[in-house]
Amino acid sequence: MTCINKQPRNNAHEGITHLGNSTGKWTRQSVINWIEAGTHTFYTLVNGKRADVGVVQGENGKHVRTYADGYYNDNLLALPECP
Incomplete structure (x- = not known):
C-alpha cells in the first residue's frame, strides 16, 4: 500500500475508506475480504x-x-491521500 483515503482524515483506523498502490485503489471492505480469504496480501514499505x-x-x-x-x-x- 502506498496511499489511503480517510473520512475524516484525522479519525482513527476505522476512518480508512480506501487503500491503494500503483496498480489500483480498493475499498477497505474489499481489502479485508481478500486478506481474510487468503487470496491477496498487502504491505507498506517505508524507509x-x-x-x-x-x-x-x-x-x-x-x-x-x-x-x-x-x-x-x-x-x-x-x-498520503490516494488520488
Missing part, C-alpha cells in the same frame, strides 16, 4: 522496512492495520 497489512477487530467493526516485528502499528495512517 526499507516492510509492514504487512492485517485485519483487526475494533470497537466499530473490522479495520486494517500494519503489522511488523510482532506488533500492530500505525504505518497506514502515515500514508
Whole structure:
C-alpha cells in the first residue's frame, strides 16, 4: 500500500475508506475480504522496512492495520491521500 483515503482524515483506523498502490485503489471492505480469504496480501514499505497489512477487530467493526516485528502499528495512517 502506498496511499489511503480517510473520512475524516484525522479519525482513527476505522476512518480508512480506501487503500491503494500503483496498480489500483480498493475499498477497505474489499481489502479485508481478500486478506481474510487468503487470496491477496498487502504491505507498506517505508524507509526499507516492510509492514504487512492485517485485519483487526475494533470497537466499530473490522479495520486494517500494519503489522511488523510482532506488533500492530500505525504505518497506514502515515500514508498520503490516494488520488
